Amino acid sequence: MGHSHHNHVHSHTELSGKNLLISIFLNTLITVFQVIGGLISGSLSLxxxxxxxxxxxLSLIVSYIANLLSKRKASANKTFGYKRAEIIAAFVNAATLLIVSVILIIEAVERFLxxxxxxxxxxxxxxxxxxxANGFSVFLLKKDAASNMNMKSAYLHLLTDMLASVAVLIGGLLMKFYKIYWIxxxxxxxxxxYLIYVGWDLLKESTRVLMLFTPNxxxxxxxxxxxxxxxxIKNVHHVHIWQLNENEVHLEAHLDxxxxxxxxxxxxxxxxxxxxVFHKYGINHVTIQPEYGKPDSKHIIVQD
Known part of the structure; x- marks a missing residue:
């Protein structure tokens, strides 16, 4: 059996956790101030x-831990290392976006009544x-979000929160000058x-990777x-293609x-x-089982 890693596979981006730590600190401060302010003012949107x-x-802490784990080396009992830690973090963060959204909808309906x-x-x-504060955090994470699903999940949390703060500001101004409290x-x-809209796509994307689905x-x-x-080559069969993380796409197949x-x-x-397969499809890990005259089915392309 032949197994090959393309020579471009090890050009992984080194992601620093420094920006995540800064964002965690800023968002902790904002949360404390907004809880106190919301209770004093009576503002549900706040x-x-x-x-x-x-x-x-919470999502930034998960992302930070996953970022640290992803850099650990593989071992005999963890042959892929922790390469999927950031995908799991992205899935968890996307799921929390959806859960928070449902809670907000329930609270909004109660306040309407x-x-x-x-x-x-x-x-x-x-x-x-x-x-x-959120605008600064968004700026810090924007670059890494373009190439890393975990950082993208953290970035989306911060971006949507910045937009939420803009909405709260508009609402505050309308309430102050026009007494429109239903806003x-x-x-x-x-x-x-909006949280449901951005969270659903990320949840689907991370789920596809975790389920070993073939990339779209x-x-x-x-x-x-x-x-x-x-x-x-006479025949190609028993093919599996999956994405391990953002950097690695694997192909295994039997060749007759x-x-x-x-x-x-x-x-x-x-x-x-x-x-x-690397230049056409971006696949950088190839495992091939060569066969000659083997009496198995040559017509099954995909098989469990």
Whole structure:
């Protein structure tokens, strides 16, 4: 059996946890201030923003721990190391976004039924604090979010919270100058719906990776046809393609050869396959089982 790692696979981005720690500190401060301010002012949107900020703190802690774990080396009983720690963190963070959203929707409906007068000045100042602190955290994580699912989940938590603070600020201004108090639960409802929108996509994406599904960008039949065109190969079957994390996509397959080739010939063919699937499909880990005259089914492309 041939197993090959493409030579580009080890160019993994080293992610520093420093920015996550700064964001954890800022969001902890915001949460404390907003809880106190929400209780004093009676603002549901401010308390909902505080709840979201608290979920941010938890998600950032999860992301930070996962970031540390992902850098640990593989061992005899952990042959992949902790490479999936960040995918698990992304899944957990996406799930918490959805849970928080449901809680906010319930609270918004209750406040619609029982509207309350709100101290808008405190709401305005704390919303401004949230915008500044979360805006800075978003800036810190934006670069890493483009290439890492874990950092993207943390980034989305912070981005949505910054937008929520903007909504709370608008609501505070409307309440202060126009006495429109029903805007408070309405904004809470809008925040919740937006959280569901951004959280659902991330939850689906992380679930696909955890379930070892074939990446959406890859069609199994295309790879089978591409490899099968090589002169020495009679058949491609028993194919599995999965994504380990953001950096690694794996392919394993059985190849039935036309002739009983030598090991050196197989190594040459393996290298050709490796180059083909890497440049066309981004697959950087290839495991091939060579066969000649083996009496198994050659027509089953995908099998458990």
């Amino acid at each position: 308390l909902s923003d505080a709840l979201h900020n608290f979920s941010d703190v 029982n509207p309350q007068q709100i101290e808008s000045n405190l709401v305005i100042w704390l919303a401004l604090l949230g915008i500044l 408070d639960p309405l904004l809470t409802l809008g925040i919740a719906i 960008t890859i069609q199994v039949q295309d790879i089978v046809d591409s490899i099968g065109k090589m002169d020495s 050869f036309n002739e009983d080739i030598s090991l050196s010939q197989f190594e040459s063919i393996l290298e050709e396959i490796e180059e083909e």
